[in-house]
Amino acid sequence: MAFSGMAKAVLLDLGGVVYEGKHLLPGAADAIARLHSGGIALRFLTNTTRAPKQRILERLQDFGLSVSADEIFTPAQAACAWLAERELAPFLVVHPNLVPEFDGLEGEDGEAVVVGDVGPTLTYDKLNAAFRRLNDGAEFLALANNRSFKDSDGALSLDAGGFVAALQFATQRKPHILGKPSPAFFATALSSMGCAPEDAVMVGDDAESDVAGALSAGLGKAVLVRTGKYRDGDEARVTPAPTATLADLAEAVDWILAH
Known part of the structure; x- marks a missing residue:
């Protein structure tokens, strides 16, 4: 076009x-x-699903860029709107830094598994708990489906897509992708x-x-x-x-x- x-x-x-x-x-x-x-x-x-929106804004402002919160769009922001609209509570498989973004989303009409870049906090028990909830009918949300990202050490690291793929394979269900x-x-x-x-x-x-x-x-x-x-x-x-x-x-x- x-x-x-x-x-x-x-x-x-x-x-x-x-x-x-x-x-x-x-x-x-x-x-x-x-x-x-x-x-x-x-x-x-x-x-990115490792940093809350406010921290991203502060980083840009620390760089001397004139940016407002309204100019930044994140997958967590999209997920919160999606969950609130449907009155669903999140079961979070995300990095600990991102957890506060979902505060107050208790929901009354069910649950949704929300998957992001979990980082070093990922455990089998957490992933298995998400698997069981999905099998029980919870909605399946992926904050992003990227394969990799450039980490702080300059090398590529595994991104959220790998965790999403594991649950998709195990449950035979496709997620709702909320980011790019x-x-x-x-x-x-x-x-x-x-x-x-x-x-x-x-x-x-x-x-x-x-x-x-x-x-x-x-x-x-x-x-x-x-x-x-x-x-x-x-x-x-x-x-x-x-x-x-x-x-x-x-x-x-x-x-x-x-x-």
Whole structure:
């Protein structure tokens, strides 16, 4: 789908695109400032399930970026809205840092197993308890389905998708995916700006969830950057393929403003 004119909005992944660990990536702050000065609306879409939204906001502000909570969209945020709408209580298979995000969601109409990146706290007993609840009819929510992420030591680590796959295999049930590449996740962010999908660009380092996911959701263009979890040849491994594959966020913003 082609742009109906100049790009009106940009959706940015965070980890691996704007920052890595505790460090802002070179040129990222200036690139974001150029989008703002160009009058292009901006939203940050992250699939991280190890940090609550407030901590993500504080990290961006600590980097000196002018960002509000309304500009950040997380899978946990989407899950809380999904659970509240259906009055379901969460059974959490998530990192301890994320547990407070679900406070107050007691639910009266049943239960949903919520799976994220559990990290080193995963145990057989926890996974088996989730398995039993799913067999008893609980809803199955995956905060994200990513295969890996670039960890603080610079190497790839197992992401939430592995835990989701284990429960999917054992229960023979498909989860509701709430983060990228869910079309609803992209749509919620675009709706907050009043932007049609064909007028937006996604920038990410995950060819599968960020880029192919965005294009499949109807976004006009999606740019893959060679930072973060990117590995040589990622652009050739997905369908739809990236509109462009560029060095980093700074080069991606050059490309967006030029197109």
